[in-house]
Structure formats: structure tokens, C-alpha cells
């Protein structure tokens with residue numbers, strides 16, 4: 496059966512530019528510019544925006560203003576604003592700022608976990624347990640990330656079983672959604688397919704997301720593989736901003752503009768206005784011309 500006949504009708508695009516994008520930019524972006532960027536993306540029709548990160552400001556100084564930024568965003572009805580939370584301390588900060596949706600992050604690779612959060616994978620789950628318990632009580636929505644689900648900058652190719660087991664643990668913990676992440680943009684369509692063969696058999700496909708970096712230029716090809724497996728949630732960053740400061744070789748996320756061109760070109764609905772996404776990233780760039788906006792469509 497041709498792939499065009501079995502595509503999802505609608506896809507949920509998760510905009511991670513304000514978090515994954517800006518966390519990796521060496522330039523200082525003023526809080527007001529970040530707030531305007533987030534508000535612009537919401538006005539473009541994006542329904543999930545990862546706004547910032549409540550991690551240690553020593554680890555990620557670019558997002559040290561998370562509390563201030565989150566408080567000053569103008570919440571649009573129907574938009575979910577998520578934030579990264581590494582531990583209970585981050586959860587408390589996030590809640591104090593008014594967050595009602597969080598994203599926990601762990602890894603399929605022990606080496607990456609150590610570099611990223613100074614903890615083993617098991618230790619990350621120990622940190623998450625009280626957070627998820629409190630989130631459940633508070634009615635807070637929870638996403639979980641599996642970083643290095645296909646490739647690790649330190650350990651190389653990751654066996655699919657290893658990544659699926661971590662994703663399954665995140666669901667068991669109580670995550671509402673789990674994102675499988677190609678942290679350094681090295682996945683090939685064939686190896687992503689091998690991961691999804693197992694993931695889509697064992698995990699709830701409608702609650703699985705793909706978070707693809709575009710280092711190898713194959714992110715869109717990998718989206719096609721994801722669509723073929725029925726995955727309907729994709730992360731992207733306006734302007735292709737981003738990366739991960741603890742993953743050498745992760746320069747850019749899949750650009751939102753390119754993802755929208757593909758999805759709309761396939762006749763898939765997103766509810767997002769491409770021109771308004773471009774306006775939001777251009778406005779950010781106008782106030783920060785040195786920003787590495789490198790991957791606009």
C-alpha cells in the first residue's frame with residue numbers, strides 16, 4: 496500500500512526552539528526577546544511549546560532566566576507550555592512560576608546520562624519518582640524524553656532494545672507522552688525503523704513522539720519513517736535553532752519551517768501558519784542578528 500494512503504490526518508508539532516534551540520546558543524538573548532518569541536510561536540497556531548528549562552543555571556546559563564520568562568509569557572488558551580525539569584528542585588521552581596506541564600529527560604546511554612545530568616539512568620529515575628508523584632497530585636502533565644535513542648556521541652550506535660526499555664520505564668513511571676530523541680541527528684531511516692519496529696509494538700504509539708536533530712540531513716526522511724509507523728507527534732525548532740550543550744555534534748534541531756512544508760505538502764493538518772512561524776523567528780533574529788538561525792526553509 497503506498498505510504499500516502501496511510502498517513503495520519505493530523506500531526507501535533509511540538510516547538511522546542513525556545514528551550515532546545517536557545518539552550519545551545521552562545522549569544523545572550525534577552526528575556527524579553529525570548530518571551531516575544533514564545534508568544535509569536537503561540538500566535539502562529541503551535542499548540543505545544545517547550546518554553547524553557549528549570550535546570551541548574553550553572554549547567555545551562557542560557558536559560559538561567561527561566562522563572563522570569565515563564566511568568567511573563569502571555570498564555571494562549573489551548574496552548575500547552577512545557578518546561579524541562581531534571582529533579583524536585585526544578586519541579587518546585589517550575590510550579591512556582593506557574594507551569595502545568597513538564598518534561599523529564601533521561602537517556603538510553605549511560606555515558607550520555609553522566610555527561611548530561613551527572614547521574615546513571617537508574618539515578619535519573621530515582622530523581623523522577625517524587626516529581627511524577629507530585630505532578631500526579633497537582634494535575635501536571637508529564638512528558639519523558641529518551642535521549643540518544645539511536646546514537647550517542649560517546650557510546651556510538653544504541654541497540655533499539657536499550658532505548659525501548661527506557662521509554663517503557665518512563666511510561667510505567669506515569670509519563671503521559673514519551674519522546675524518542677535522536678540527540679545528535681545521526682539516525683538513518685533504516686535504524687530508526689528498527690527502533691520503531693519494537694517501540695510501536697510494545698508502547699502506545701499515540702503517545703510516542705519523535706525528537707529529531709538534523710545533523711546528518713536525514714531528519715525529514717526520518718519523519719517519513721515515523722509517519723509510516725503511525726507516529727503523529729514531532730518536535731522541531733523554528734529556524735532550526737538548537738542542539739545540546741552536552742552532546743558534541745548536535746548543532747541543530749529539525750526546523751519547524753521544513754517540517755511544516757513536508758507535513759502540509761503531504762496534506763497533513765497541523766493548524767499552524769507557516770508565515771507566522773517565519774515572522775516569529777525573524778523577529779527574534781532582528782533583535783539578535785548573531786543568533787545561529789541556520790536552517791530556515
Ligand code: HMG
Nearest residue numbers: 549550551554581584585611612613640642643676678739
Ligand atoms: P549535580 O551537580 O549532579 O546535582 O547536577 P546537584 O543536585 O549537586 O546540584 C548542583 C548545583 O545545582 C547545586 O548548586 C544545586 O543547588 C543546583 P550549588 O550548591 O553548586 O550552588 N541545582 C539546581 N539549580 C536550579 N535548578 C535546579 C537545580 N538542581 C540542582 N533544578 C543537574 C545535576 C541535573 C541539576 C545538572 O546536571 C543539570 O542541571 N544539568 C542540565 C542538563 C541539561 O539541561 N541538558 C540539556 C537538556 S537535555 C537535552 O537537550 C536533550 C533533549 O533535547 C532530547 C535530545 O535531543 O536528546 C531533551
Ligand code: MG
Nearest residue numbers: 515678738739
Ligand atoms: Mg534535543
